[in-house]
Amino acid sequence: MTTVVSLDRVTVEFPAVDGEGVVRALDTVSLEFRDNEFVVALGASGCGKTTLLNVIAGFLQPTSGKILHRDEPIRGPGSDRGVVFQKHALLPWLNVLENTAFGLKLQGVARDERLSRARDYLALVGLSDFERYPVYQLSGGMQQRVGLARALTCDPDMLLMDEPLGALDAFTRENMQELVLDAWSKTRKVVFFITHSVEEALFMATRLIVMSPRPGRITHTYDIDFSRRFFETGNARQVKSSPEFIALREEVLSIIYGEETGDAQP
């Protein structure tokens, strides 16, 4: 398996809010993303998940450490790493199809070509019937599907998703989990996916990294395959209620809660 993105002892520091000293949002994090992996980062607020994603996306330069994309240092954002945001990222002056084709437009792809490629990805996320709709008339779940289709249309190596399902209601969220997995299995991207939900993390990841705050670091890593079981059976509820799933869910929960109580009583 080839390595797509690798981080080597990456540290990110921010000036502290009170003006004295620094906040270590990431502390010597080393991590590799290999072909066709679905890596999920899980952890409490403030443990550096978004910072990690921003470093990979190129929105943020690390204070120290190396970050490489196919052996080239990452110096800024680029169309080889697509990003799906939690919200506020679609362009309301463009309709669903134009939003999806926007990346190709930026790259100077001719109109017919870019619209036809955008249509393919809209079909992938099940929005073919909505290409003429203004995005502000769509529900939150459908807007996230446009965001996913838009990122995929640029055909990046890697897909970065910062709590993409965080603002959705529970029912829509479970549907979207299956849709994202489906899109991943069909497009074979490397995915880096951030979530707050333990169940979502376990269900979707091929590798789960658990992070912990102050300083932000990776404390546990699990290689898991519940998503493969879902592809075999097609039954998400069955996977999520299997004894192995529940056992691992409790283990991860106890790690996260253990840290929180540990923090409260130093």
Place this chain on the structure above:
Amino acid sequence: MKPGLFRRRRPQAVDQYGAPGRGSGTLISAVTIVVLLGGWWIVTQLGLIRPLFLPAPEMVIAKFAKIACTEHYFERLLVAVGGLAEVEAKCHGFSDHTLHEHILWSLYRVFSAFALATVTAVPIGISMGMSRHARGVFDPPIEFYRPIPPLAYLPLTIIWFGIGESGKLFLIFLACFAPIAINARAGVRSVSIEQIHAAYSMGASHGQVLRQVVLKAALPEILTGMRVAIAFGWTTLVAAEMVAAKAGIGVMVLNAARFLATDIVFLGIIVIGAVAFVFDLIMRRVERALVPWKGRM
């Protein structure tokens, strides 16, 4: 797909308990207008106030017909379609110009100054939003002159530009410039960092982000600024036309006041109000057509 999957196009106006200002005020507004106009008519009809102070509505209407030369133009129309041999009704207008000439002169001044302000203030406002250098340069002068009433620097425009058209345009230009620049600058802030990051991560250049994301996101507020500006420009018009203008609605009102022709003053005021109202209506239409997403995303 079921339509239930969509958000409502417009949030429904629900009559909720305790919601401030709930219910519709249209009917009450209509009643207010009727009472005001009716009161005006009755008071003048009963002769309670002398026409010098408050001319009767029919006097104002008659003046309108006279200054606008309605009869003259109607006869010209009839001649054109062959219904009449020659035009007999005379056309005098007021201050050597008919009403529509006054209106066109004023529209010309307001719109040229407004157009000039738009093409300069939008780029300057956007650059103020995008760069601290531009903000540092333009913020002090704009914030300094913005609250000064145009009448206060009117003498200065006369000294600088003389009593020709350019001084009048400059005065209206200044009135229009600040609201557009300030709104364009604020509009830059309405672009979300996610939209910008998304564009960069799809391979956008800085120029593309500026043109295809920031400018578009700022458009609703630029249009708001333009709406405010045109109202300001119209407000400043009378001041601009105080100095040696031959024609214009402002000139008409000022000259009429000199002769104590109160009916013409009333007519001028009503015309100014009506034109400003029409402008605002047009700007709202433009807004709805160009930025239908405003306030919905």
